[in-house]
Amino acid sequence: MSLEASTTPPSDGVVGQARGRVGARARRGSRASASIEILRDAAAGLRRNALMALAATSTIVVALAVAGGGMLVSANLVHLASMLEGQVEIVAFLRDGLSPTQRQQVLASISASPGVRSAVIVDRGLALRRLQRSLGTPSSMSDLLPSNPLPDSVEVRVTDAGRIRDAAAGIQKIAGVEEVIFGTPVVDRLVALTRAVRLAGGVIAALLAAAALLIIVNTIRLTVSARRQEIEIMTLVGATPGFIRGPFMLEGAFQGASAALVTSIVLGIGYAGLAGRVAASLPFLPLLPPEAILPAALGVVWILGIAVGIGGSAIGLRRYLRA
Amino acid sequence: MSLEASTTPPSDGVVGQARGRVGARARRGSRASASIEILRDAAAGLRRNALMALAATSTIVVALAVAGGGMLVSANLVHLASMLEGQVEIVAFLRDGLSPTQRQQVLASISASPGVRSAVIVDRGLALRRLQRSLGTPSSMSDLLPSNPLPDSVEVRVTDAGRIRDAAAGIQKIAGVEEVIFGTPVVDRLVALTRAVRLAGGVIAALLAAAALLIIVNTIRLTVSARRQEIEIMTLVGATPGFIRGPFMLEGAFQGASAALVTSIVLGIGYAGLAGRVAASLPFLPLLPPEAILPAALGVVWILGIAVGIGGSAIGLRRYLRA
């Protein structure tokens, strides 16, 4: 059991017998193999602390799912708001007795007017039928009306519901337009509502993302703190903070990534299923199609998961790596 | 430093010199002082692990806030759905030329008809003014209509929008009713929508509560696992699982309660503020008043927080307390 009796130590040419100042030399070494080492270390760390890692990862999954779900809800709210705003319209009643050519001219002028997105002519016969339909088609009513009292009109959709007044004022000035109406109170409500919905959507998404962030960072901090003894011993045998951080941050990244993967599957399948069912049973409720919204939402989930996994480990380690 | 040289041990009459089987005796002892001990222990445990307790508690706050917020959103969705349904109505046009007494009789019959919640008479003059208003009051139109073509009608609100067809059929049979209309497609949509909203509200609340549950249990499990050494030593010196569990569960309960307190303050102030702002800027959007919804939502937050704090500790300890 003495040095002499045993095999001589393998010499690797890096750490020799006569040692000078080690500092500078130690920082060399093969980069590639070092990163393989770090990967192996991270994997081993996860294996050793399997139960803790499982608890942490499932917590991260939940946090990411809540944030991702919030993003989907918020995107759909915003989408709904723009759909609603798209339905805001100005009706321009035309003077009686315009010739078809004149009507087309008026239509062209209106279409070119500032703030107008689209404009279509509704002739008086169609307008009456619509009115009857919207009143519930009491068959008796068509009898009651001796003649069609409605004028021809142009229905105008605007680019920005909030600036509908300007658009209406512009249309009013066009020759051949008798009168312009736009349900002021309704439009005001709608504008206020869609603004609120947009705001709420943003706030919900931001709050839930912040919640996920905090939960993930705290969770990883707890797992790191459970391993503080390990960290202390590492520093005692000369591991640099970077060397200690490496595997921990990789573990964090890996946990974040696996959580993002699970979350993606759950949210993806869940949203696709939901969108399908809504399309079938609530066709008038315009959910964003999965392919339009999932890539962005899941992208955020992945970035959040991985970045916070890494950042959380770094933050969790800070306390224990002070010199 | 020998026993003889030192003071004699204080005798407390419980643990004497000649000791028999200890088992039975040890389970006695003052209950009241024991629970004070447990309280002190729990407080000390929290103090010693202050940073970990802080991380855990803030995570619980977030989880509870998300769940509580989800409940508020869900309750408002359900409220909105019933408001919408409450606006579904049947219009019964009355025969021309009914006397005021006859009209009152018809109204009474309609009110008594099954499925009817309320009924009001709308006379033809009011109906016309309303129609004009909803068309945007083109001043020219009142000129265009030579006479009022609309009949008197009764507007009926139903108890259950889903069974509007039966209600309408019943009203149709009443003498003096000329025709009954109810916008079938609109009502169908509305019923489908409110049903979806109710479902979504329930699902959101349940999912978020489940998420909070999982996060809290996992968080507490992580804090317990960070103290497994402490638990092991306790079992080695003869602490019963119950004795070890006591302070941990109290700590859990305390963390849950403090988290619930913070969450209550945040959600309470936040929701009251939001409801106030919505009432001011979106008066047509009927948010539930804070006093109607906060007590229930915050009650759930407290129950969730405390119950899961205790349960989480118990679950977290299970692994370490196996004999």
Place this chain on the structure above:
Amino acid sequence: MIHFHGVGKRYPSGVVALQDVRLQIEPGEFVFLVGPTGSGKSTVLKLIQRIERPTMGRIIIDGTDLGRLPPAEVPHFRRRLGVVFQEFKLLPDRTVAENVAFALRVTGVDPLGIMPRARWALEVVGMVDRAADLPAKLSGGEQQKVALARAIVNRPPLVLADEPTGNLDPAAAWEIMQLLSSINMRGATVLVTTHNPTLVDILRRRVIALQAGRVVRDEPRGLYNAAI
């Protein structure tokens, strides 16, 4: 007090720590358990505490057959033992006084009597002036003394001490041995593992020697090494 009937212990990893160990220690005895590193001394103590369970044979402590002890009774059983662990096993985030008091508190004694008794135990080992410190602030030997104070604080009928002087200077080690002797003289059974030949050879108590998991020597007034 302690009966080992053909006890064997094979750890799950495959290491056979004890083989066919037969022991009979009467109440009131003072016994040294000696043997080289890894010979199974700590395993014997762990079996007595039911931290580990034998893979062969039976163990009866003070009339209790450990193989039949229901798990719920284990804590109550352990309170009858006072143990100095080889690695001390002090609660790292409780003060010295709380560590010692803890062994009393688990027994459910009158809370008012706890602190005076803890102080008494700390006085006995000479650590009373460090009562308010955390274990991490003590030297190795000081921690060992605190571990001993915890072991004796509830005056257990059986004291197990695993290498209780490994971190103590000869004078302190001698005092601790005197202390264990006086506890023994008051009626407690004492089982001490040690690597310290001087102490064993001076005290001339019963010596049980283990070697590779077997009892190779059991002498009433033995020496650390076999008399050739």
Place this chain on the structure above:
Amino acid sequence: MIHFHGVGKRYPSGVVALQDVRLQIEPGEFVFLVGPTGSGKSTVLKLIQRIERPTMGRIIIDGTDLGRLPPAEVPHFRRRLGVVFQEFKLLPDRTVAENVAFALRVTGVDPLGIMPRARWALEVVGMVDRAADLPAKLSGGEQQKVALARAIVNRPPLVLADEPTGNLDPAAAWEIMQLLSSINMRGATVLVTTHNPTLVDILRRRVIALQAGRVVRDEPRGLYNAAI
């Protein structure tokens, strides 16, 4: 190699662990640090490792003034030391081999060379057949040997061993001392704290004795106790 210039250490709790310690240990020396429990031996070793910092005086190790060592250099400095901690400080969830290898890996040596060197160190202390076990599965003495293997694996120019034989039987303790001697003969400076008078008295190396934080004796070929 080691210079203490009027070093004092007062812990934040108020305990004065060292007072006006003056030491000069030359490269290649083998020194025993002795003294009663709590006299400050471990504190001296902690100061050398820069785990603790002196509250008075200056410490220069191998030309490095520890008071001026920037925090970022501390890990690199520590790699020049091989340390056996009094409480072993093995990573609890890594195998014996990984524990020893870890001290090499932090230095950034060629990964391929690590495991053979770790095996070599374990062979030297006689623990190579337990390479795959976790520390918790070893006896106290076995853990101590592993801690020693880790301390010598990267052939440090300065070895600090805090009570490295406290959990070993006399034969194993003697072998470990022989091992430290042979490391010393190959050029390393060795500083060993111990409570084992036999070892000190047989080896007759330089002995520095502490008492209540002061150096009370420093003899080139000393005994454990002062010659009266």
